[in-house]
Amino acid sequence: MLHRxxxxxxxxxxxxxxxxxxAPFDVWPCVPLSAGLLCTALNRTQRxxxxxxAYGTGFFGAGVSWVYVSIHVYGNTPVWLALGLxxxxxxxxxxxFAAQAIIYRRLASRHAAWRAVQFASLWVLFEWFRSWLxxxxxxxxxxxxxLDSPFAGWIPVIGVYGTSWFLIAIGCxxxxxxxxxxxxxxxxxxxxxxxxxxxxxxxLQRIEWTSPEGDPVTVxxxxxxxxxxxxxxxxxxxxxxxxxxxxxxALAQEHNxxxxxxxxxxxxxxxxxxxxxxxxxxxxxxxxxxxTGIPTRDASGRYNSIMALGAGxxxxxxxxxxxxxxxxxxxxxxxGVIAFFDLPMSQFVAGATDQRPLLAGNxxxxxxxxxxxxxxxxxxxxxxxxxxxxxxxxxxWFGQSAGPWQHFQMARYRAVEIGRDLIxxxxxxxxxxxxxxxxxxxxxxxxxxxxxxxxxxxxSGLTPFAVTGSLPVWVFALITLVLGRDRA
Numbered sequence: 001m002l003h004r005x006x007x008x009x010x011x012x013x014x015x016x017x018x019x020x021x022x023a024p025f026d027v028w029p030c031v032p033l034s035a036g037l038l039c040t041a042l043n044r045t046q047r048x049x050x051x052x053x054a055y056g057t058g059f060f061g062a063g064v065s066w067v068y069v070s071i072h073v074y075g076n077t078p079v080w081l082a083l084g085l086x087x088x089x090x091x092x093x094x095x096x097f098a099a100q101a102i103i104y105r106r107l108a109s110r111h112a113a114w115r116a117v118q119f120a121s122l123w124v125l126f127e128w129f130r131s132w133l134x135x136x137x138x139x140x141x142x143x144x145x146x147l148d149s150p151f152a153g154w155i156p157v158i159g160v161y162g163t164s165w166f167l168i169a170i171g172c173x174x175x176x177x178x179x180x181x182x183x184x185x186x187x188x189x190x191x192x193x194x195x196x197x198x199x200x201x202x203x204l205q206r207i208e209w210t211s212p213e214g215d216p217v218t219v220x221x222x223x224x225x226x227x228x229x230x231x232x233x234x235x236x237x238x239x240x241x242x243x244x245x246x247x248x249x250a251l252a253q254e255h256n257x258x259x260x261x262x263x264x265x266x267x268x269x270x271x272x273x274x275x276x277x278x279x280x281x282x283x284x285x286x287x288x289x290x291x292t293g294i295p296t297r298d299a300s301g302r303y304n305s306i307m308a309l310g311a312g313x314x315x316x317x318x319x320x321x322x323x324x325x326x327x328x329x330x331x332x333x334x335x336g337v338i339a340f341f342d343l344p345m346s347q348f349v350a351g352a353t354d355q356r357p358l359l360a361g362n363x364x365x366x367x368x369x370x371x372x373x374x375x376x377x378x379x380x381x382x383x384x385x386x387x388x389x390x391x392x393x394x395x396x397w398f399g400q401s402a403g404p405w406q407h408f409q410m411a412r413y414r415a416v417e418i419g420r421d422l423i424x425x426x427x428x429x430x431x432x433x434x435x436x437x438x439x440x441x442x443x444x445x446x447x448x449x450x451x452x453x454x455x456x457x458x459x460s461g462l463t464p465f466a467v468t469g470s471l472p473v474w475v476f477a478l479i480t481l482v483l484g485r486d487r488a
């Protein structure tokens with residue numbers, strides 16, 4: 001049946017299937033299925049670039065076209081221009097799959113098993129490449145589908161890139177077996193490899209890599225659900241500030257830690273001291289800590305920041321800035337061209353690379369703002385000495401799309417990789433308390449005003465991934481890619 005489908009059509013379909021393996025759909029077998037179909041299409045064509053581009057078009061078109069919501073609905077951009085920019089964004093990313101396909105065809109071994117290994121290794125190397133190209137877009141990684149699958153036990157051992165390799169390789173081995181259905185050896189090898197990874201993943205889930213340290217911490221997350229149109233409108237400023245002060249004071253009575261989302265306060269810290277200082281004093285008196293997102297500024301520039309008040313201390317400035325959302329590349333050319341390039345608070349600079357964790361009492365807390373939580377090795381470097389992880393965000397920009405759920409899935413994944421409980425506070429969801437096993441212990445309905453209460457457990461110790469990061473997987477991928485070529 002598949003041999004009747006044009007290679008580009010098969011690749012386009014395979015790319016569109018891939019996001020179904022991730023949140024909010026979570027049909028994890030769709031990821032190896034997608035990879036297997038692409039591998040099949042590439043193995044039977046010499047026009048690899050076009051096939052790869054078709055796959056990338058389906059992959060990003062189905063997976064991240066929600067950027068249209070940010071550009072049109074919240075960036076006040078006309079429909080035709082928003083569609084054009086979204087198409088340009090997805091099409092530009094699709095070129096990476098075209099390059100990946102061309103390299104695969106040039107390096108592919110004549111041996112089917114080695115081709116599967118090479119395909120998976122090249123896939124992982126291109127995922128890594130996407131994590132830093134043009135500031136990085138580490139979205140839609142294959143390994144995220146392992147979070148709620150039998151492979152989850154591998155996450156704290158080899159991280160997202162390692163689980164990506166496993167899932168993509170399984171898809172390619174299965175595709176190779178289906179291409180030669182009478183070759184019993186291929187079937188036996190595919191079943192054996194898949195079974196070994198599944199069983200070992202289930203066994204690894206029983207290992208507790210990190211240990212509880214001290215008493216649980218009572219936490220309240222405020223999900224204010226303030227519309228973007230109101231956040232920076234002076235008419236709503238007093239109401240937002242009043243709500244911040246009153247809610248914070250009330251929650252301090254019964255919680256050790258209170259979390260507000262990214263940019264919860266509509267103004268720079270130095271302009272809001274009359275609101276901040278009473279809250280700071282009240283929390284200190286009650287031996288409680290408040291952590292909130294707030295813009296700050298100094299002689300070096302303006303920052304998207306998160307600070308701790310009361311019994312806590314420290315201010316962290318975001319390092320991984322979102323292009324066009326928090327800074328504008330080629331600013332002198334683009335500002336004023338269309339409204340999207342003039343969004344509020346889009347003139348930030350990146351914070352220093354040597355910042356320390358925040359303190360909540362005596363507990364070191366690793367803070368991450370919005371986009372930062374999706375960088376696995378960035379989180380690994382900054383979370384090693386922390387007892388808890390905190391990430392704050394404002395996913396209102398993505399509306400009722402898959403974007404917030406994909407972001408939430410990646411945050412859960414970081415908790416498992418590092419072996420720490422994670423607190424996630426957002427403006428309108430998905431806010432939650434997440435255990436070191438990635439389990440959501442408490443959450444609230446998206447697009448609702450809510451306070452989420454519960455406990456988190458500080459932990460010590462390191463997972464294997466927290467020790468090594470992704471470097472072993474990248475080295476393995478590069479070596480196997482080259483070794484496969486030698487066997488051609």
